[in-house]
Amino acid sequence: MIEVDAVIIGGGIVGASAALFLSKAGRRVALLERDFCGSHSSGVNYGGVRRQGRPLSQLPLSQRAHEIWGQLPQLIGINGEYQRSGHLKLARSLNDLHALQDYAASSLGFGLDLQVLDRNELRARFPWVGEVAVGASLCPDDGHANPRLVSPAFAQAARRHGAQIHEQCAVTAVEHDGQRFRVSTQTGLDLHSPWLLNCAGAWAGKLAAQFGEAVPMHAGHPAMLVTEPLPLVMNASTGVEGGGIYARQVARGNCVLGGGQGFALDNARARPGQNAVIEILRQAVELYPFLEGAQAIRTWSGTEGYLPDRQPVIGHSSTQPGLLHAFGFAGAGFQIGPAVGQALTEIICSGASKTPLDAFSITRFHSISVA
Amino acid sequence: MKSVVIIGAGPAGIRAAQTLVAHGVRPVLLDEAARGGGQIYRRQPANFKRSAVKLYGFEARKAKALHQTIDELREQLDYRPDTLVWNAEAGALDTLHEGRAARLEFSRVIVATGATDRILPVPGWTLPGAYSLGAAQIALKFQGCAIGERVVFAGSGPLLYLVANQYAKAGANVIAVLDSSPFSAQARALPGLLSQPSTLAKGIYYRTWLTAHGIPVHQGATLKRIDGEHRVQSLNWHNAASEHQIECDAVAFAHGLRSETQLADLLGCEFTWNPLNRAWLPQRDRAGRTSIAEVYLVGDGAGIMGADAAEMAGERAALALLEDIGYLIPPQRATQLEQSLNTIGRFRQGLERAFIFPESWAADAADDLMICRCEEVRVGDIRQVVREGHWEINRVKAHCRVGMGRCQGRMCGAAAAEIIACESQRAVSDIGRLRAQAPIKPLPFGLEVEP
Numbered sequence: 028m029i030e031v032d033a034v035i036i037g038g039g040i041v042g043a044s045a046a047l048f049l050s051k052a053g054r055r056v057a058l059l060e061r062d063f064c065g066s067h068s069s070g071v072n073y074g075g076v077r078r079q080g081r082p083l084s085q086l087p088l089s090q091r092a093h094e095i096w097g098q099l100p101q102l103i104g105i106n107g108e109y110q111r112s113g114h115l116k117l118a119r120s121l122n123d124l125h126a127l128q129d130y131a132a133s134s135l136g137f138g139l140d141l142q143v144l145d146r147n148e149l150r151a152r153f154p155w156v157g158e159v160a161v162g163a164s165l166c167p168d169d170g171h172a173n174p175r176l177v178s179p180a181f182a183q184a185a186r187r188h189g190a191q192i193h194e195q196c197a198v199t200a201v202e203h204d205g206q207r208f209r210v211s212t213q214t215g216l217d218l219h220s221p222w223l224l225n226c227a228g229a230w231a232g233k234l235a236a237q238f239g240e241a242v243p244m245h246a247g248h249p250a251m252l253v254t255e256p257l258p259l260v261m262n263a264s265t266g267v268e269g270g271g272i273y274a275r276q277v278a279r280g281n282c283v284l285g286g287g288q289g290f291a292l293d294n295a296r297a298r299p300g301q302n303a304v305i306e307i308l309r310q311a312v313e314l315y316p317f318l319e320g321a322q323a324i325r326t327w328s329g330t331e332g333y334l335p336d337r338q339p340v341i342g343h344s345s346t347q348p349g350l351l352h353a354f355g356f357a358g359a360g361f362q363i364g365p366a367v368g369q370a371l372t373e374i375i376c377s378g379a380s381k382t383p384l385d386a387f388s389i390t391r392f393h394s395i396s397v398a
Numbered sequence: 399m400k401s402v403v404i405i406g407a408g409p410a411g412i413r414a415a416q417t418l419v420a421h422g423v424r425p426v427l428l429d430e431a432a433r434g435g436g437q438i439y440r441r442q443p444a445n446f447k448r449s450a451v452k453l454y455g456f457e458a459r460k461a462k463a464l465h466q467t468i469d470e471l472r473e474q475l476d477y478r479p480d481t482l483v484w485n486a487e488a489g490a491l492d493t494l495h496e497g498r499a500a501r502l503e504f505s506r507v508i509v510a511t512g513a514t515d516r517i518l519p520v521p522g523w524t525l526p527g528a529y530s531l532g533a534a535q536i537a538l539k540f541q542g543c544a545i546g547e548r549v550v551f552a553g554s555g556p557l558l559y560l561v562a563n564q565y566a567k568a569g570a571n572v573i574a575v576l577d578s579s580p581f582s583a584q585a586r587a588l589p590g591l592l593s594q595p596s597t598l599a600k601g602i603y604y605r606t607w608l609t610a611h612g613i614p615v616h617q618g619a620t621l622k623r624i625d626g627e628h629r630v631q632s633l634n635w636h637n638a639a640s641e642h643q644i645e646c647d648a649v650a651f652a653h654g655l656r657s658e659t660q661l662a663d664l665l666g667c668e669f670t671w672n673p674l675n676r677a678w679l680p681q682r683d684r685a686g687r688t689s690i691a692e693v694y695l696v697g698d699g700a701g702i703m704g705a706d707a708a709e710m711a712g713e714r715a716a717l718a719l720l721e722d723i724g725y726l727i728p729p730q731r732a733t734q735l736e737q738s739l740n741t742i743g744r745f746r747q748g749l750e751r752a753f754i755f756p757e758s759w760a761a762d763a764a765d766d767l768m769i770c771r772c773e774e775v776r777v778g779d780i781r782q783v784v785r786e787g788h789w790e791i792n793r794v795k796a797h798c799r800v801g802m803g804r805c806q807g808r809m810c811g812a813a814a815a816e817i818i819a820c821e822s823q824r825a826v827s828d829i830g831r832l833r834a835q836a837p838i839k840p841l842p843f844g845l846e847v848e849p
């Protein structure tokens with residue numbers, strides 16, 4: 028039997044950063060990960076570390092995350108290829124450009140320092156962007172990082188601060204005996220603790236349902252691909268207003284691109300699928316003409332949880348004291364994840380998160396019947 | 399309508415096609431190369447005029463028969479050369495042909511994707527002038543050119559003597575053959591090898607021929623290092639007794655072959671560890687059926703057995719496919735093929751004992767030895783990640799990029815696995831299997847799409 032202050036289910040960036048901040052605060056933590064830490068969404072995502080474009084309700088938390096990302100080497104011991112390259116959101120029509128202007132106006136005061144660029148300014152500053160873009164919005168301090176390195180490093184750092192990290196250790200049963208949680212794993216561990224953190228990503232719905240608060244979450248599978256190393260051209264991470272494809276270039280020269288949806292192979296594995304891959308290969312050359320003739324060398328996808336309003340669930344369970352949820356990040360949890368871990372830590376250590384979490388309460392689904 | 403599809407027009411794929419056609423099925427035959435024949439019986443470009451004997455030696459008759467078969471079948475097949483299968487999903491293959499992407503749905507598919515060299519790098523292996531044995535052979539067979547003026551062949555496996563022999567016969571100056579397997583291993587393997595006396599005789603013939611023509615053949619000889627400023631200038635090798643240097647301008651090396659299994663992987667086939675091949679291989683029964691009902695595996699792509707076995711396996715799997723879709727097949731033929739495959743299987747076990755895997759390679763590899771040339775990952779980088787606690791090969795790949803580049807680990811995967819196993823003190827079967835990811839070969843931006 029293992030007695031701890033908090034059991035965390037899920038070793039993605041959310042669970043691992045909670046483990047790190049809790050152990051730094053002196054709490055005894057056990058993190059249970061079914062596979063390897065950072066091997067799912069958190070390790071295979073596009074690597075966009077951006078605030079721009081998020082719903083306003085996420086910006087306080089996202090801003091907080093921005094500060095944590097600024098301290099990455101001190102926090103996890105590596106820089107994770109994190110760079111504040113800027114995030115450039117492209118508009119393909121004047122309507123889209125207006126939408127970017129509106130967003131810039133409404134997000135004033137959150138510290139994003141957005142600059143809206145017209146066609147000429149865009150051409151002058153980012154000459155590698157294709158003619159289809161009529162303007163853009165630049166968030167100069169957003170950027171990108173290597174998720175394969177960053178997310179596992181959060182778990183490693185937590186381990187260095189004393190957290191127990193159990194990999195290849197799926198949680199099989201959870202119960203609450205009126206005083207504390209009893210958690211059992213496939214590997215035969217038996218853990219007791221007053222706090223339980225449900226950070227199980229796309230798989231978190233099961234535990235919520237067990238405690239009588241089912242959520243209408245579905246899994247999505249963003250398609251990704253990477254090119255062979257190319258001469259350095261892109262000096263910003265990019266996206267497109269209204270969706271479409273996104274692209275960044277890493278220091279080695281490889282361009283990472285995402286767009287469209289893949290499909291699930293099974294409960295835990297996904298592939299990008301040829302449709303999405305071919306769409307990226309076709310569309311990308313319009314937005315980034317320098318890619319013409321380059322080669323894609325690898326594709327992949329992941330399994331991510333989406334709620335109907337594309338906002339996460341973060342905070343207290345409404346049915347079980349001691350249970351905290353943090354899941355359903357809708358393709359945008361990599362940047363915000365570390366701040367979520369910090370907010371959960373504050374709930375446990377000081378009773379409440381410094382950043383408001385009301386918009387993310389699980390109770391927003393209580394009146395909705397789950398399909 | 400969904401088709402019966404064969405991927406790969408080598409010995410296995412062509413015999414499978416022939417068998418299907420003989421029973422009235424018109425398969426689609428996809429092949430990455432411009433002309434059928436596969437690697438071993440690769441055909442020269444149409445305007446080259448070397449004789450079959452010159453190109454294929456002992457195997458000329460078989461090569462000619464196979465080429466003739468595919469030429470004669472052309473009208474009864476939907477043959478699509480120059481077509482790369484870059485992705486596979488349940489029930490469909492994604493292809494690339496002259497810059498156009500298309501999708502082909504299949505009812506059944508026979509995967510006959512062959513093999514490539516198993517490479518265990520040595521210092522200097524990325525210098526111009528250093529080739530794999532298979533690549534050296536293709537240069538000669540396809541383009542009629544040698545990889546250098548003064549060539550050394552090194553490593554192990556039957557290809558070693560065969561390619562050395564082909565080079566010498568073509569007039570190249572073969573300076574030495576360095577066989578890493580000790581003579582004692584080959585003597586011990588003799589009983590197994592005797593199950594295929596004619597193949598054994600050929601092997602002995604190649605070696606004897608080389609010696610008779612004054613080409614030094616060293617056994618128990620390990621290639622240690624390749625040196626040169628801008629290209630290969632010399633190499634060092636050693637045996638139990640001493641170390642030697644040879645001046646040369648090209649070297650071809652490999653330690654046997656490894657199966658090309660990415661498509662089987664993408665198609666969802668179950669894999670098991672195969673100690674004989676020292677690799678994860680897709681499961682299949684004696685007839686070539688896999689864990690996926692619509693997928694059959696034949697030839698070296700499913701485990702290294704050589705060209706003769708590939709022809710038989712191609713026919714056997716085609717019979718299984720026909721049976722599975724309701725055709726009557728001659729059962730005695732099926733049994734006969736399985737028996738012959740069995741015999742070759744025993745020979746293959748003997749070969750593996752004769753050309754033993756150099757188990758100490760990983761422990762001896764220096765930290766600065768390049769393993770993954772696409773991503774420039776060295777032995778030390780891999781060891782470092784293992785020391786951080788990672789041992790599962792896909793995790794190690796995620797951390798240091800080994801196997802992440804344009805060859806997708808086809809060149810470096812086997813060597814990386816040996817290093818990981820050695821450093822983590824696990825068996826090479828206990829570090830997981832490098833997962834395949836599409837595209838199995840690079841795919842260009844701006845491609846056109848078939849409507």
Ligand SMILES: Cc1cc2nc3c(=O)[nH]c(=O)nc-3n(C[C@H](O)[C@H](O)[C@H](O)COP(=O)(O)OP(=O)(O)OC[C@H]3O[C@@H](n4cnc5c(N)ncnc54)[C@H](O)[C@@H]3O)c2cc1C
Pocket residue numbers: 036037038039040041042059060061062063064065066067068069070071072073074075076077196197198199226227228229230231248249250251285328329330331353354355356357358359360361362363364
């Ligand atoms: C392809 C892709 C691209 C993306 N791009 C971006 C981007 O550019 N920027 C951005 O900010 N976000 C992006 N995201 C989203 C981001 O990756 C996720 O929102 C974030 O990583 C979620 O972290 P997590 O810890 O909640 O989930 P995960 O990383 O999925 O972690 C959950 C973990 O829980 C474990 N688990 C589940 N059930 C159990 C159990 N019973 N027992 C033990 N363990 C269990 C799982 O194995 C898993 O490791 C992308 C996502 C994907 C899939």
